[in-house]
Structures are given as structure tokens and as C-alpha cells.
Amino acid sequence: MPLVKDFFIGLSKNQLLNKAAKTYGLKLGAQNVVAGTTIAETIESIKKLNAHGISCTVDNLGEFVFEKEEAIKAKEQILQMIEAIHTEEVDAHISLKPTQLGLDIDYDFCLENLTEIVKKANEYDIFINLDMEDHLHLQPSFDLLDELSKTYDNVGTVIQAYFYRAEDDIEKYKNFRLRIVKGAYKETEEHAYQTKEEIDANFIRLIEWHLQHGKFTSIATHDHHVINHVKRFAKEHNIPNEQYEFQMLYGFRKELQLQLAQEGYNFTTYVPFGNDWYGYFMRRLAERPQNLNLVVKQTFTKKNNVLIGLTAGAFLLGRLTKKK
Ligand code: FDA
Numbered sequence: 001m002p003l004v005k006d007f008f009i010g011l012s013k014n015q016l017l018n019k020a021a022k023t024y025g026l027k028l029g030a031q032n033v034v035a036g037t038t039i040a041e042t043i044e045s046i047k048k049l050n051a052h053g054i055s056c057t058v059d060n061l062g063e064f065v066f067e068k069e070e071a072i073k074a075k076e077q078i079l080q081m082i083e084a085i086h087t088e089e090v091d092a093h094i095s096l097k098p099t100q101l102g103l104d105i106d107y108d109f110c111l112e113n114l115t116e117i118v119k120k121a122n123e124y125d126i127f128i129n130l131d132m133e134d135h136l137h138l139q140p141s142f143d144l145l146d147e148l149s150k151t152y153d154n155v156g157t158v159i160q161a162y163f164y165r166a167e168d169d170i171e172k173y174k175n176f177r178l179r180i181v182k183g184a185y186k187e188t189e190e191h192a193y194q195t196k197e198e199i200d201a202n203f204i205r206l207i208e209w210h211l212q213h214g215k216f217t218s219i220a221t222h223d224h225h226v227i228n229h230v231k232r233f234a235k236e237h238n239i240p241n242e243q244y245e246f247q248m249l250y251g252f253r254k255e256l257q258l259q260l261a262q263e264g265y266n267f268t269t270y271v272p273f274g275n276d277w278y279g280y281f282m283r284r285l286a287e288r289p290q291n292l293n294l295v296v297k298q299t300f301t302k303k304n305n306v307l308i309g310l311t312a313g314a315f316l317l318g319r320l321t322k323k324k
Contacts, residue, residue, distance in 0.1 A: 011282045013279070034251075034273060043085075053267070055092065061274040065105070094121060096130065097133060098137060101114055107140060127154050135192070159210075162199045167202075167205075170214070174214040174215065176214075211243065221246075231265075246260050
């Protein structure tokens, strides 16, 4: 299984395939997990979820941006989405990735972009979540949060349970609204737990701790074992529903999403939009190769075959050049 995970994580960073994916649009089955390419389409998807009592956190797809122009374009897109959330009066907030807003270009440039976004969202009482990326960007992202929270209280972030330092971070940021996840990137044992058992155990520990000591907790997982554990734990410790929510990604375990909302739990769906879906989608395959079934259901058009061919080629190349 780790080999499969490494393979898809490797693919998620492949620039050539990323470009091809953008060119061919949402044709590889990604439309099952991406809510729309335009803001108007995405607002319609949000309205449908809201009608079922589900709130949304909206992510303008894209990450690891190295051109200032591209980062500014992303910022404009996010500002327009904030405006649309406000005018359309939908129940939604924003998730964003600091590397999309220029963290790899220049820290101050990224902070400027983020400040503009958080300020605008604050005017409309809209929450901004800083998604957490790989280890390289972990501390700079916390630094951004520290800086932004000096002026604004509508920001929060993510704690990734695979990191050894997660326990310290969750304590330090206990007064923030936090999303707790297992962690989606490939990390070395220098920084992160490697086995499923260790990661799951830390995930549960962190969730229990934040439920009892922290502000609002977003438990982001598709793992029904964890969800059932949290339900039991909250009941046994008299933790009111208002203090936490469950989160899942758009298109995944749709029936369970509806069921949790119907049972009266706060529920938020992570709604990605735009055409830069490739890295996001490959990480979903890394987590769970069965997610490929979201792809194979699609008709194999000529263009799809090009992308599938490129993917298979990259796989074979990866296998042949693998050191061990
Ligand atoms: P995992 O994939 O570990 O599966 C555990 C078990 O759950 C499976 O064995 C199976 O039994 C069941 N299961 C899972 N998926 C299923 C499915 N589709 N159908 C049926 N059963 C299924 N990561 C990160 O590093 N930074 C971030 O900012 C975020 N943000 C984020 C937001 C949201 C809303 C979510 C849901 C996730 C993230 N993540 C993330 C990703 C996260 O770190 C993690 O990689 C994935 O959620 C996968 O782990 P899970 O806990 O969902 O289950």
C-alpha cells in the first residue's frame, strides 16, 4: 500500500500531467469530486447542499504557485467567491492554501494577499480556514496565522495528526476554530508517524483533547470508525453538538454526509472548485486507491485516453527509475 500511496503522491506533483489535466478540463471523472469550474456553478452546488442542512467550506483549487501573477489571480478569484457567498446568502466559508497565494514566492507577498482576503471576509462575517500543506510549509503557515490573528478573529487552521508536533500545536492554538485531519502529504519519519495505527491513535487523542479544551472542532474524516467514536465520546462527556462538526470532501460518502446532517450533527462539506483539480484528485487516490472508481465510471473518450496514457507512462517510468 505505501508504494501505491507514494505513486499517487508523486503524480500529484507532476507538472506535465497537471498542465494536461487543466487543458482537458474535468474529463477524468474529477467532476464527481469538484463542485464546478465557475463561481456560478459552485454557488448552485452549495445551495443544493445547504438545502440538506449542510454547510460548505469552499476551496479555489490550486497550490504550489511560483508566479506572482498566478497568485494574484487566485486571490481575485477567492475575493469574488467571498462576494458571491455574501450576495447569494449561502451558508459557506473559505478554505485556502497559502502556497496558492504565494508562500513559495515571498512570505510578505503571501501575507499581503491573505490579509486582503481575511479583511474582506471579516466585513461579511465569513470564516477563513488556512489549509495545512506539507512539512516545508507548516511553520510558515502557523506564522501567517499568528500574524493575521493579531487583527482578525475570523481565521483558523488545520492540525495534521501524523505530525509529532501536532500535540503542541493543538495546545497552542486551542482558542482557534481548528480542523483536525490525519494528514494527506508524504512525510518522513523525522517529522511524522508512519503507520496507520499510530496516526489513527494520535488523531483520536487530538480530537478528544480539543473537544474538551478547545474552541470549535471540525473533525474532518471519511472514517466511520472515528466518526462513531466521536459520537460516543461527545455523548459520554456531555459535549454539545454546537461545539463541533464533521467535515467530508465533496462527492465522497454522500449518503453518510446526508445521514449525519439528518441526525442533527453540524456538517460541513469541503467544496473544491476551478480547473486546477489534478494535485487534489491525485492525493485522494493516494489516500484510497478505490477512489479510482470515480474515474472508471466515466466514458473513456479520446482525450481521457491521452491523460490515462500519460498517467500510466509516468507510473511505469516511476517504477523503472525507483531506487529501491
Ligand atoms: P482514510 O482514508 O484513512 O480511511 C479510513 C477508513 O475509512 C477506510 O479504511 C474505510 O473503512 C473508510 N473510508 C474512507 N473513505 C471511504 C469512502 N470513500 N467510502 C467508504 N469508506 C471509506 N489533509 C491535510 O494534510 N491538510 C488539510 O488541510 C486537509 N483538509 C481536509 C479537509 C477535509 C474536509 C477532509 C475530509 C480531509 C482533509 N485532509 C487534509 C485530508 C486528510 O488528511 C486525509 O488524508 C483524508 O481525509 C483521508 O483520511 P480519512 O480520515 O478520511 O480516512
